Amino acid sequence: MTLGIIGLGLMGGSLGMDLRQLPFVNEVIGHDHNASHCDTALELGLVDRVVDFDTVLQCDTIFLSVPVDGIMSILQQMPGRINADATVIDLGSTKARIVESIPESIRHNVIAAHPMTGTENFGPQAAVSGLYRDKVVVLCDMADSGKPQQETAVRLFSGLHMRLHYMRAHDHDRHAAFISHMPHAISYSLANTVLNQEDKYNILALAAGGFRSMSRLAKSSPNMWEDIFRQNKEHLLEAISLFENELDAMKKAIKEEAWQEVHDRLETGKKLHEILL
Amino acid sequence: MTLGIIGLGLMGGSLGMDLRQLPFVNEVIGHDHNASHCDTALELGLVDRVVDFDTVLQCDTIFLSVPVDGIMSILQQMPGRINADATVIDLGSTKARIVESIPESIRHNVIAAHPMTGTENFGPQAAVSGLYRDKVVVLCDMADSGKPQQETAVRLFSGLHMRLHYMRAHDHDRHAAFISHMPHAISYSLANTVLNQEDKYNILALAAGGFRSMSRLAKSSPNMWEDIFRQNKEHLLEAISLFENELDAMKKAIKEEAWQEVHDRLETGKKLHEILL
Numbered sequence: 189m190t191l192g193i194i195g196l197g198l199m200g201g202s203l204g205m206d207l208r209q210l211p212f213v214n215e216v217i218g219h220d221h222n223a224s225h226c227d228t229a230l231e232l233g234l235v236d237r238v239v240d241f242d243t244v245l246q247c248d249t250i251f252l253s254v255p256v257d258g259i260m261s262i263l264q265q266m267p268g269r270i271n272a273d274a275t276v277i278d279l280g281s282t283k284a285r286i287v288e289s290i291p292e293s294i295r296h297n298v299i300a301a302h303p304m305t306g307t308e309n310f311g312p313q314a315a316v317s318g319l320y321r322d323k324v325v326v327l328c329d330m331a332d333s334g335k336p337q338q339e340t341a342v343r344l345f346s347g348l349h350m351r352l353h354y355m356r357a358h359d360h361d362r363h364a365a366f367i368s369h370m371p372h373a374i375s376y377s378l379a380n381t382v383l384n385q386e387d388k389y390n391i392l393a394l395a396a397g398g399f400r401s402m403s404r405l406a407k408s409s410p411n412m413w414e415d416i417f418r419q420n421k422e423h424l425l426e427a428i429s430l431f432e433n434e435l436d437a438m439k440k441a442i443k444e445e446a447w448q449e450v451h452d453r454l455e456t457g458k459k460l461h462e463i464l465l
Numbered sequence: 466m467t468l469g470i471i472g473l474g475l476m477g478g479s480l481g482m483d484l485r486q487l488p489f490v491n492e493v494i495g496h497d498h499n500a501s502h503c504d505t506a507l508e509l510g511l512v513d514r515v516v517d518f519d520t521v522l523q524c525d526t527i528f529l530s531v532p533v534d535g536i537m538s539i540l541q542q543m544p545g546r547i548n549a550d551a552t553v554i555d556l557g558s559t560k561a562r563i564v565e566s567i568p569e570s571i572r573h574n575v576i577a578a579h580p581m582t583g584t585e586n587f588g589p590q591a592a593v594s595g596l597y598r599d600k601v602v603v604l605c606d607m608a609d610s611g612k613p614q615q616e617t618a619v620r621l622f623s624g625l626h627m628r629l630h631y632m633r634a635h636d637h638d639r640h641a642a643f644i645s646h647m648p649h650a651i652s653y654s655l656a657n658t659v660l661n662q663e664d665k666y667n668i669l670a671l672a673a674g675g676f677r678s679m680s681r682l683a684k685s686s687p688n689m690w691e692d693i694f695r696q697n698k699e700h701l702l703e704a705i706s707l708f709e710n711e712l713d714a715m716k717k718a719i720k721e722e723a724w725q726e727v728h729d730r731l732e733t734g735k736k737l738h739e740i741l742l
Contacts, residue, residue, distance in 0.1 A: 304673040324671055353670060363668045366659050371679040373719075374651060376734035377711040382643050383737055384707070391640045392741050393630060394601055396581040400741070401678045402648040407738050410731035417719055417727055428716045430661070432709065434654040439705045442650075442694050450694055454687035457653035460660055461684050464669050464677070 189213060189340075192239075192247030194262060196220040196229040198306065199279055200253030201315030203348075204234040210347045219244040220312075228312040242269070249275040249340055255415040256280040260289045267293045275340040277301050281364065281412075282419035283328045283357035296334035299341040300357060302326045302364070303350065308407035320348040328357040365423035372413055373428055375405035466490055466617075469516075469524030471539060473497040473506040475583065476556055477530030478592030480625075481511040487624045496521040497589075505589040519546070526552040526617055532692040533557040537566045544570045552614040554578050554621070558641065558689075559696035560605045560634035573611035576618040577634060579603045579641070580627065585684035597625040605634040642700035649690055650705055652682035 191207055193200045196218045204216045218235035220226050226238040244250065245266065252259045259280045270276065277299045280286050290298050305323040307314065325345050330338055345352060355363070382391055382403075417424055441449040468484055470477045473495045481493045495512035497503050503515040521527065522543065529536045536557045547553065554576045557563050567575050582600040584591065602622050607615055622629060632640075659668055659680075694701055718726040 304671050306673065306675075323673065326671060355667075359664075359667070363664070363671050366662060366668050367671050367676045368673065370658075371655060371676055373715055374655065374712065375679065376731050377715050378648060378651065378708060379734035379737035380730060381647075381704070381708045381711045383733065384711075385643060387636075387640070389740065390632075390636070391643050392737075394581050394603060394640050394644050395741055396583065396600065396645065398583075398682050399644045399648055401681050402652065403737055403741070404678050405675050406731075406734040408735075410728055410735060413731055414724055414728045418722075418724060421719060421722075425716060425720055427658070428712065428719075431655060431658045432712065432716075434658045434661075435651065435705065435709065438650055438654050439702060439709075442698060442705075443702055445695075445698075447691055447695060451687055451691045453657060454653050454683075454690055456660065457656035457683040458685075458687060460656035460669075460680055463666065464672055464680070 189248040191216045192219065192244040192250040193217070193235060194219045194241075194244055194250060194252050195254035195258070196225045196234060196312045197253065198310045198312075198314040198319075199303070200251065201229055201232070201234040201312040202317070202319035203251060203253060204229070205315055205317050206320060206348055207344070208233075208236065210344075212343070212347075217244055217247055225312050232312060232315065234312060234315050245269045246271065247274070249277065249344065252276065252278040252280070255412050256282055256286060256419045257415050259286055263290055263294070263298070266297075267291045270294065270297060273297075273336060275299060275337040277341055277344070279303060280419075281368070281416045283326075283360045285419050287329055287332075287357045295332060297337060299330070299333050299337055300328040301341065301345070302328070302360060304368075308404050310409045310412070320345075320350050323350055324353050325350045326353045326355050326360050328355055328360050330354055361420050362423045362426075365420055365427040369416055369420055369424045370427035370431055372405050372408065373417070373424065374431070375403055376413075379403050379406040466525045467492045467494060469494045469496065469521040469527040470512060471496045471521055471527060471529050472531035472535070473502045473511060473589045474530065475587045475589075475591040475596075476580070477528065478506055478509070478511040478589040479594070479596035480528060480530060481506070482592055482594050483597060483625055484621070485510075485513065487621075489620070489624075494521055494524055502589050509589060509592065511589055511592050522546045523548065524551070526554065526621065529553065529555040529557070532689050533559055533563060533696045534692050536563055540567055540571070540575070543574075544568045547571065547574060550574075550613060552576060552617040554618055556580060557696075558645070558693045560603075560637045562696050564606055564609075564634045572609060574614060576607070576610050576614055577605040578618065578622070579605070579637060581645075585681050587686045587689070597627050600627055601630050602627040603630045603632050603637050605632055605637050607631055638697050639700045639703075642697055642704040646693055646697055646701045647704035647708055649682050649685065650694070650701065651708070652680055653690075656680050656683040
């Protein structure tokens with residue numbers, strides 16, 4: 189099978205690196221509208237070769253690893269240009285709007301997937317082998333995809349040693365808001381809070397592991413996250429509001445010196461790590 | 466010099482482990498009101514021996530590595546019981562209230578220090594060698610400590626390869642609220658937000674590195690953090706309020722689809738990592 193990857197950043201580049209090792213993959217072909225990404229991907233051996241947009245659409249299987257808005261735009265251009273039995277796997281971080289946007293004539297070709305992995309780095313130079321190994325991939329609304337396409341997707345993600353979860357696109361988006369999108373909004377806001385302090389240099393001189401851990405996500409790509417926030421707006425707003433309620437209740441308890449309540453809130457929060465596998 | 470460590474948890478235990486290696490340290494003596502901590506500390510070789518409270522007060526230098534309320538209580542018991550030229554180094558996470566509480570007769574004996582290190586684990590079994598190496602230690606209101614005590618503290622922290630910062634206790638507490646205490650309040654509140662969701666198991670099944678990084682601090686000891694929140698109440702409330710304003714502004718921009726503003730907020734947050742050394 190020939191594989192095409194559209195978008196040779198962290199996700200697409202790391203994918204190419206490991207898919208090239210699979211015995212049933214003949215060739216991994218890349219495409220990216222950014223010429224320097226193409227050069228870097230070739231230099232680092234993330235793909236076998238780089239081709240134009242029309243050529244990458246001829247692959248047996250095509251991964252879409254560009255920001256969500258880009259995925260929706262590419263899907264609109266696919267009818268009549270991909271092979272009738274092609275498998276198109278979108279790796280977007282939000283799923284409901286992507287799934288709704290798939291043109292009816294290629295609905296059976298498309299697999300809506302979200303691999304729950306990544307790092308705060310981006311671009312092809314950030315690609316690492318093993319990024320997908322042992323991680324969860326969420327497959328959304330799979331019954332709407334064709335049988336051969338389902339089989340191809342399962343074969344490829346299993347080849348990457350991923351753990352497959354099946355979910356409705358709407359549920360995925362709500363879960364992702366809590367587990368990923370809202371925490372990113374927090375991390376950026378925490379960074380801004382400290383940066384707005386007059387003595388930020390003194391404050392940051394004291395930064396230990398805890399602060400680094402909480403602010404790490406604010407290293408991520410603003411373009412990508414603006415896009416995700418836009419796509420998952422309603423769920424994200426709900427998650428932020430619920431978090432604000434929690435933090436505000438903690439603040440109120442501290443203000444009123446209700447130390448038993450503060451303690452209880454810390455104890456219940458700590459229980460997270462009994463079920464976080 | 467003989468060193469005493471009161472409190473054989475993560476901080477005291479890790480300290481004993483590395484201080485025992487220093488050539489000018491003859492013996493490291495431990496004390497903890499928790500008998501099982503004493504047993505574990507001896508088994509793991511964190512201290513040379515364990516003694517009662519009166520005996521540990523006879524050491525040349527005494528580290529106080531218990532929660533802040535405990536430090537204040539111990540300081541009240543020291544006048545007349547420690548050697549006239551003893552050095553007492555408190556390692557509490559908040560400083561202003563500790564410094565204010567030092568009895569006048571032993572003010573010159575006491576060094577108010579805060580090593581900016583730790584892990585989310587606690588107890589002597591969590592002790593690790595190298596916990597202090599290359600980390601910042603904040604030394605507060607040093608001019609109020611005696612000259613010999615200042616020299617001893619510098620010698621010991623330098624022996625641990627720490628980076629020394631000098632600061633007023635009040636400034637330390639405000640900085641620590643932003644860099645450490647408020648981020649802990651966020652992490653626990655994030656954990657509670659997810660745990661309050663009906664489908665928390667489904668959500669947590671998707672947890673990747675980002676969420677783990679943001680919720681890691683919520684593994685910390687509730688006893689210790691209740692104590693710190695109480696000691697640094699005013700600065701913590703200020704820091705939480707400023708963070709809430711930031712997050713709320715982000716939420717408002719998302720709600721109003723002011724995407725350029727969202728993007729700008731992400732871009733400015735990202736700049737943190739240009740100055741976070």
